[in-house]
Amino acid sequence: MPRTAAPPPASPPRDRRRTSASVVLRSVLEHGPVARSTIARLTGLSPASVTDYCARFTELGLIRETRAPQKAKGVGRPHVPVDLDDSRFVVGGVHVAVPYTTVALLDLRGRVVVRRELKHAGRTEPRALLARAAAGLAALLDEVPGSRPLGVGVAVGGWVDRDTGTVVEHPLLGWREVPVRELLGAHTGLPVHVDGHARALVNGERLFGRARGSRSVLHLFVGNVVDAAFATGDEVHHGPRSQAGTIAHLPVPGGTEPCGCGRTGCLQVELSERTLVRRARAAGVVDGANPMDVLAAARRGDPVAVRLLVERARLTGRAAALLLDVLNPESVVVTEVGALYREDCLAALREAVGPQRAPVVPTSFGDGVLAVAGGSVVLDVLYRDPLSASPERI
Ligand SMILES: [Zn+2]
Structure with missing residues (x-):
């Protein structure tokens, strides 16, 4: 019979070291170019320890000294500022939507260097799809000479278990227990990190977007898949097997669409892009399956397209209001195509959320949002633990 396991050995120095490394690199991300003395002042770390971390990050190729030294007031020694070195490393980003996969390369600031959409055309068998994504990433790396990939982040809707890198269930893709990390890792030879897209984008907003500095943020993703993610401080809530944020089957009062759940x-099903496009098709507004065509029709002044988009935004606002009641976040980010491109949609959404609430803003990443979602998964790993996720080890 196994004996009772001894408690794991405490390792505060290692944890502290990790945290400090993360704090220093985040400080460079947020304030760079920035003098080491300023980082020490901002973070409360000792100047010697900041200098030490900066030396290690420079060695790893994550940061570099900027060319123009700034003279410190009244002191002879120049304070050479440091900044992220965005010339060397990139990360791969993969986002799997229902109709297409987005592959992209991002720099260390979360900016999209290059991206491409790979249409599924009904072919969503996971092994073949991930092989095509890996080939797509390889083609992008060929297009950007000299770029070295640190790793790949994959963002997918549905139920994604970050710890095992598995898509547990994604009914619209027909995926069940798909070991994405393993499959894509085998194709790319790179470390692969996987997370749900709503959570990935909370991390993107926290690191590179408008939610930077926010103490709590709710992100609502409304595409074909609808899900939510919530972060307090730097921690995104996952829950057991990363099931948090699954709001697909919340009942909508007055909803009329039949759902696959019975x-x-x-x-x-009320908010999905499929439903939007189907309604637009039924009204003769569009003839394809692309939600961007509905937006284009609205831009041309088609009143039915405008009404469908505004209604969808209003419903999105009602869903956000329900979540706000439970979570009371400081800020709310919504990734929804109407609110992203149209003032009337954003206004309808905000009105449905109601006054005296947290400010609701559209995604910070515009039409690059899906590319950022994938890249954010791996950049979050890097900024959380830069020394373990260093170029030699990542
Ligand atoms: Zn349902």
Whole structure:
């Protein structure tokens, strides 16, 4: 019989070291170019320890000294500022949507260097799809000579278990227990990190977007998949097996769409882009399956397209209001195509959320949002633990 396991040995020095490394690199991300003395002042770390971390990051190729030294007031020694070195490393980003996969390269600031959409055309068998994504990433790396990939982040809707790198369930893709990390890792030879796209984008907003500095943020993703993610401080809530944020089957009062779960008026089926496009097709507004065509029709002044988009934004606002009641975040980010491109949609969404609430803003990443989602998964790992995720080890 196994004996009772001894408690794991405490390792505060290692944890502290990790945290400090993360704090220093984040400080360079947020304030660079920045003098080491300023980092010490901002972070409360000792100047010697900041200098030490900066030397290690410079060695790893993550940061570099900027060319123009700034003279410190009244002191002879120049304070050479440091900044992220965005010339050397990139990360790969993969986002799997229902109709297409986005592959991209991002720099260390989370900026999209290059991206491409790979249409599924009905072919969503996971092994073949991930092989095509890996080939797509390899083609992008060929296009950007000299770029060295640190790793790949994959963002997918549905139920994604970050710890095992598995898509547990994604009914719209027909995926179940897909070991994405393992499959894509085998194709690319790179470390692969996987997370749900709503959570990935909370991290993107926290690191590179408008939610930077926010103490709590709710992100609502409304595409074909509808899900939510919530972060307090730097921690995104995952829950056991990363099941948090699955709001696809929240009931929407007055909803009329039949859902695959057997009920009527579930949030995801009411708000999904498929439903939007189907309604637009039925009204003769569009003839394809692309939600961007509905936006184009609205831009041309088609009143039905405008009404469909505004209604969808309003419903999104009602869903956000329900979540706000539970979570009371300081800021709310919504990734929804109407609110992203149209003032009337954003206004309808905000009105449905109601006054006296946290400010609601559209995603910070515009039409690059899906590329950023994938890249954010791996950049979050890097900024959390830069020394373990260093170029030699990542
Ligand atoms: Zn349902």
